[in-house]
Amino acid sequence: MQKLTIPISDDHIRSLKVGDSVTLNGTMLTGRDAVHKWIFDTFIEKKRAPEGDDQEVYEAIKQILEGGVIYHCGPVVAGLDSGDYKFVAAGPTTSTREEPYQARVMQHFNLKGVIGKGGMAGNTLAACRDVPGVYFHAIGGAATLIAQSVKEVLGVHKLDFGVPEAIWVLQVEEFPVVVTMDSHGSSIHDEVDQKSKKILDSLLA
Amino acid sequence: MLNLTDKFLELVRLAATSLPPDVEKALRESVEKEEPSSASRGALETILKNVELAREKSTPICQDTGTPIFYVHYPQGWSTIELKAQIREAVVEATKLTYLRPNAVNSVTGKNTGDNTGDEHYPTIHFEEMEGNTLSVDLMLKGGGCENVGAQYKLPNSKLDAGRDLEGVRRVVLDAVYQAQGKGCAPGILGVAIGGDRGSSFIASKETLLRQLDDKNPDAELAALEDTLFEQANQLGIGPMGFGGETTVLGAKVKAVHRLPASYFVSISYMCWAYRRRKMTVIGDNVIYA
Incomplete structure (x- = not known):
């Protein structure tokens, strides 16, 4: 099992192929539906002006996302009253909902990795080739196990989005993932989709 | 009428943290069908490790603890108003104890209520009055x-x-x-x-x-x-x-x-x-x- 440290270099990214099992180590962010829409509307498409702490949060996350990794995850977190946060359960959420935003977000931040489940579509695969980057698949539902890889919660932004939708800053060790979309245009999800379509057609013939 | 709030809390804890035996058995049988060292076999092995760990630590199997859907079959004459209040209280408590993730989001404002109670549809509770004196409650947690x-x-x-x-x-x-x-x-x-x-x-x-x-x-x-x-x-x-x-x-x-x-x-x-x-x-x- 290959061990990768965040930030990840372009050479490392290009060396990864679909099917590779790797572990991730370093600092990463969680970000899912609300975060992607907020980044997209405020800082990429600029449909709305930054307000409140928007600009401040943007500057903070920009540094972590440069060469970094974003995790599609809405965790269960303990210590909400004390602020002494601890991840209790933290598996991936379905990534396809971020497809309208992901490619642009990857390009905007020079984001090298997206962690989630279920895979993503053509725009993200193209961004994986161009940036370059990869899609890391975590095991859906394996939430207690994955939470063991989160060694420390370094902070949180946008908690007003709600616990699942906030931006959690994490220190992770040996975070287990499988590369299912690589920077060379391969996607396990496309392969399985095409194969299963043929079988479906024969079952419905 | 009995106050069953603690009992409902235990039902929620059990559902969120301990996979039912029939499901675990089916998963264990599936591992053997997948090719050795394949990604799919690895996924099932990870799933089973997680199932064991969640049960041992009494923490959620999956972070998306879903919509709590209760099916309540209650004896004649019991108050569904009281049962509903007790169930809602148990859900709030289960959220505080991190057996449940706060999941109830206002669809207009986007605001999460933080305690898993929303309008009358959240949590979902189906009531059915039954003959006899037995109360039975099924709980399903259905992820998004x-x-x-x-x-x-x-x-x-x-x-x-x-x-x-x-x-x-x-x-x-x-x-x-x-x-x-x-x-x-x-x-x-x-x-x-x-x-x-x-x-x-x-x-x-x-x-x-x-x-x-x-x-x-x-x-x-x-x-x-x-x-x-x-x-x-x-x-x-x-x-x-x-x-x-x-x-x-x-x-x-x-x-x-x-x-x-x-x-x-x-x-x-x-x-x-x-x-x-x-x-x-x-x-x-x-x-x-x-």
Whole structure:
């Protein structure tokens, strides 16, 4: 099992192929539906002006996302009253909902990795080739196990989005993932989709 | 009337942290069907490790603790107002104790209530008055990933060449499994309802998920359809997490409900492998969990 440290270099990214099992180590962010829409509307498409702490949060996350990794995850977190946060359960959420935003977000931040489940579509695969980057698949539902890889919660932004939708800053060790979309245009999800379509057609013939 | 708030809290804890034995057994049997050192076998092994760890630590199996859906069968004369209040209180407490993630989001403002109570539909509670003096409560925690890949078809469906018969049902259910790929956290369990209106059809499709995985449908025709769906869905080769492989579904359960002459709905509720459902029975002072 290959061990990768965040930030990840372009050479490392290009060396990864679909099917590779790797572990991730370093600092990463969680970000899912609300975060992607907020980044997209405020800082990429600029449909709305930054307000409140928007600009401040943007500057903070920009540094972590440069060469970094974003995790599609809405965790269960303990210590909400004390602020002494601890991840209790933290598996991936379905990534396809971020497809309208992901490619642009990857390009905007020079984001090298997206962690989630279920895979993503053509725009993200193209961004994986161009940036370059990869899609890391975590095991859906394996939430207690994955939470063991989160060694420390370094902070949180946008908690007003709600616990699942906030931006959690994490220190992770040996975070287990499988590369299912690589920077060379391969996607396990496309392969399985095409194969299963043929079988479906024969079952419905 | 008894105050059962603590007992409901235990039901929630058990459901969120301890996978039912029939589901775990089906997952264990599936591991052996996947090729050694394949990504799909690795996924199942990770899933089983997580199941054990969650039970041991009493923490959620999956971070998406889903919509809590309660099915309450209560003795004549009990107050559903009180039962509802107790269930809601238990859910709030379970959220504080991190057995549940705060999941109730206002659809207009986007604000999360923080305690898993929303309007009268959240949490979902179905009440049914029963003869006798036994209270039984089934709880299902249904995550959003698998709920999102659920589907409802209106037959006839010319694109899938699906007519208003069980062959038509087979065709649309297989299409739904194909469309879902791994996104609903395969291997999944299919809850299928035939008939009803759009609303009652989806409700029935979830009710059928309360059945044990290894039971047999008493209706011979539906039992045969369940076997076919199970076999053919697994032939699709989508596999655990959609990585490809032998295990795409762990089971298929079908229920037929009456419909209008004009309507023929087929509703599929896809349940993820983290098939969290538990039952609590109260007889006198005795509380039994299963």
